[in-house]
Amino acid sequence: MTKIYGLIAEFDQPKPLIEAARRAKDAGYRRMEAYTPFPIEDLTEALGRKESRLPFIVFLGGVAGAITGFGMQEISMTRLYPYLIGGKPLSSWPAWIPITFELTVLFAAFTAVIGMIALNGLPQPYHPVFNAAGFERASLDKFFLVIEARDPKFDMVETRRFLETLNPGNISDVSHSPDESASEDDFSEATTIGVGKWEI
Amino acid sequence: MQRTEPLNTPIEAQLAEPVIAPGQDYRSVTQKISEIVLMKNTPRGWIVGFGIAFALMNVLLVSIGYLFVEGVGIWGLNNPVGWGFAIVNFVWWIGIGHAGTLISAILLLFRQEWRTSINRFAEAMTLFAVASAGMFPLLHMGRPWFFFWLMPLPNTMGLWPQFRSPLVWDVFAITTYGLVSLLFWYVGLVPDLATMRDKASNLVVKRVYGMLALGWRGAAKHWHRYQKTYLLLAALSTPLVISVHTIVSLDFTAGIIPGWHSTMFPPYFVDGAIYSGFAMVLTLMIPLRRFYGLTNVITRRHLNNMAKIMLVTGSIVFYSYLMEMFFAWYSGNEFESFMISNRFGGPYAPFYWALLFCNAVVPQALWSSKIRANELLLWIIAIIVNVGMWLERFIIVVTSLSRDFLPSSWDLYIPTGWDYATYIGTIGLFLTLIFLFIRVLPAISMFEVRELVAEKEGHLPHQH
Numbered sequence: 051m052t053k054i055y056g057l058i059a060e061f062d063q064p065k066p067l068i069e070a071a072r073r074a075k076d077a078g079y080r081r082m083e084a085y086t087p088f089p090i091e092d093l094t095e096a097l098g099r100k101e102s103r104l105p106f107i108v109f110l111g112g113v114a115g116a117i118t119g120f121g122m123q124e125i126s127m128t129r130l131y132p133y134l135i136g137g138k139p140l141s142s143w144p145a146w147i148p149i150t151f152e153l154t155v156l157f158a159a160f161t162a163v164i165g166m167i168a169l170n171g172l173p174q175p176y177h178p179v180f181n182a183a184g185f186e187r188a189s190l191d192k193f194f195l196v197i198e199a200r201d202p203k204f205d206m207v208e209t210r211r212f213l214e215t216l217n218p219g220n221i222s223d224v225s226h227s228p229d230e231s232a233s234e235d236d237f238s239e240a241t242t243i244g245v246g247k248w249e250i
Numbered sequence: 251m252q253r254t255e256p257l258n259t260p261i262e263a264q265l266a267e268p269v270i271a272p273g274q275d276y277r278s279v280t281q282k283i284s285e286i287v288l289m290k291n292t293p294r295g296w297i298v299g300f301g302i303a304f305a306l307m308n309v310l311l312v313s314i315g316y317l318f319v320e321g322v323g324i325w326g327l328n329n330p331v332g333w334g335f336a337i338v339n340f341v342w343w344i345g346i347g348h349a350g351t352l353i354s355a356i357l358l359l360f361r362q363e364w365r366t367s368i369n370r371f372a373e374a375m376t377l378f379a380v381a382s383a384g385m386f387p388l389l390h391m392g393r394p395w396f397f398f399w400l401m402p403l404p405n406t407m408g409l410w411p412q413f414r415s416p417l418v419w420d421v422f423a424i425t426t427y428g429l430v431s432l433l434f435w436y437v438g439l440v441p442d443l444a445t446m447r448d449k450a451s452n453l454v455v456k457r458v459y460g461m462l463a464l465g466w467r468g469a470a471k472h473w474h475r476y477q478k479t480y481l482l483l484a485a486l487s488t489p490l491v492i493s494v495h496t497i498v499s500l501d502f503t504a505g506i507i508p509g510w511h512s513t514m515f516p517p518y519f520v521d522g523a524i525y526s527g528f529a530m531v532l533t534l535m536i537p538l539r540r541f542y543g544l545t546n547v548i549t550r551r552h553l554n555n556m557a558k559i560m561l562v563t564g565s566i567v568f569y570s571y572l573m574e575m576f577f578a579w580y581s582g583n584e585f586e587s588f589m590i591s592n593r594f595g596g597p598y599a600p601f602y603w604a605l606l607f608c609n610a611v612v613p614q615a616l617w618s619s620k621i622r623a624n625e626l627l628l629w630i631i632a633i634i635v636n637v638g639m640w641l642e643r644f645i646i647v648v649t650s651l652s653r654d655f656l657p658s659s660w661d662l663y664i665p666t667g668w669d670y671a672t673y674i675g676t677i678g679l680f681l682t683l684i685f686l687f688i689r690v691l692p693a694i695s696m697f698e699v700r701e702l703v704a705e706k707e708g709h710l711p712h713q714h
Binding site: 063064065068071083084085086087088089090091092093094097099104105108122123126127130131133142145146148149151152153155156158159160162163165166167169170172173174175176177179180186187188189190191 | 410419465467482483500709
């Protein structure tokens with residue numbers, strides 16, 4: 051039996067894709083994702099998502115960097131290896147600022163990049179959507195909307211009918227395994243596949 | 251944004267060329283940029299250029315090899331002039347790097363869309379310039395194999411670096427700058443690496459790009475976080491780049507040598523860095539866009555804007571020179587005023603006059619839009635500015651050190667062949683890396699150019 055990841059609709063431009071995402075959301079679909087060759091701001095909102103954790107995580111990274119930088123200098127210069135030069139105070143904090151600043155930036159930048167990669171679940175060499183026909187153009191000039199099979203409202207016939215109303219260039223199945231080519235005919239048996247084990 | 255006011259002359263019309271030529275689509279721009287990398291036959295011009303650069307890089311390897319055997323005595327350093335070429339080149343290279351960060355971070359925050367087709371290349375330039383720069387302080391240490399002593403690492407002697415010293419700040423600044431620039435560059439590359447993966451026909455090439463692309467698939471939620479990260483990195487890099495050259499300038503100002511001990515140095519150095527960096531971007535970009543036929547994506551508008559930034563920063567540099575002279579007179583300090591008269595009439599006077607000519611006089615030509623529209627002249631001016639900025643660092647480092655307070659301890663610094671060989675060698679290293687970069691990675695950000703096409707052709711619902 052064919053395992054279906056979802057249905058994919060292909061568009062030529064961002065505008066119809068955003069419109070499609072909006073209408074899919076209004077139709078009650080939640081488990082869906084858009085794939086585009088460049089970032090499109092309105093898509094996030096059209097898909098009904100909000101992600102705001104990253105800036106806070108980066109802020110924490112920066113704070114960690116500042117504490118590390120300042121603490122390292124303060125402890126080493128006052129306790130571990132005090133230099134007594136010309137009676138100057140051991141805890142000469144203004145001199146610690148440049149390194150504190152550099153480490154704040156360094157930690158925050160690494161947190162931003164590692165955080166983004168981790169939250170995105172990357173590196174992920176394999177993903178079912180790569181099985182979709184013509185998906186290599188998602189990094190070139192095509193715009194895709196995928197409605198996943200695990201969406202409670204997903205139905206092979208109904209969802210396909212719904213996607214057709216959005217006037218996409220093409221609609222096809224996204225198979226779960228790379229060797230089973232997703233042809234237009236096998237959706238009838240795929241309808242029996244529930245959300246099952248792919249639910250996270 | 252398109253200009254709306256009428257254009258008076260054909261020159262102005264040329265310079266106001268849109269940042270991307272009309273009539274392009276996603277596929278055509280991607281094709282144009284990616285084929286430079288994916289073409290089967292390496293162009294002959296590339297092979298010749300790379301060959302020359304690689305030969306020069308070998309000069310560097312020989313120079314470093316001999317340096318490790320003999321020590322810094324092979325350079326022209328002596329007792330008053332302990333810094334010499336190593337620090338001159340270090341500051342020069344770091345300064346060149348700054349334009350890359352300025353283009354990719356600061357212009358992004360200011361939403362300057364013309365940065366899009368030049369940022370990738372400028373960031374790569376930053377990385378390679380930092381690599382060339384970072385080498386010099388290490389080579390300059392008498393015992394470069396102990397370079398890790400610069401870092402606060404646990405050691406059996408229980409020693410710590412002196413954190414009150416700008417030289418130690420410099421270690422942190424340059425390391426942070428190098429690493430953050432690398433992150434910025436790589437993050438910018440990820441979606442383009444995915445495009446390369448999808449376009450490559452050779453399986454091995456496909457796999458390599460695929461691995462580097464981390465499985466990027468362009469999902470909307472990924473893009474959303476991606477853009478946030480990119481903005482955050484830009485916001486972090488902006489103060490970082492200013493701090494880096496500020497700290498480099500503090501290496502000088504913390505010393506009491508006349509010509510160094512000045513509160514003007516941080517802004518003067520940061521500005522000079524941007525000036526030399528833009529000169530280097532132009533030096534590399536003008537031949538590149540011609541050779542690979544990229545005139546549709548790197549238009550005259552880009553060259554014009556960069557020339558204008560050079561004019562502005564060059565004028566600030568000129569102002570700084572005038573202020574140095576003014577302070578020398580106004581302070582009433584005889585060592586300061588001697589420093590200026592020594593620059594004008596001392597043993598290194600020809601260098602100082604050449605510096606004023608290259609950095610202050612020649613760039614004034616950029617006021618003319620005719621000259622800004624002339625690629626060849628612009629390219630020559632950019633090279634002259636590169637030379638001038640190198641001379642500036644030479645003047646700052648060498649004239650001040652060679653004649654400070656006590657005439658009995660004066661001495662001249664005469665660079666040896668090894669000084670020149672090491673310097674030319676780093677130019678070889680830099681160019682070698684640039685040539686390799688152009689051949690194996692997309693030199694222009696493809697996804698950002700696609701975004702620009704969508705914006706220009708009205709494919710996005712609304713524009714900000």
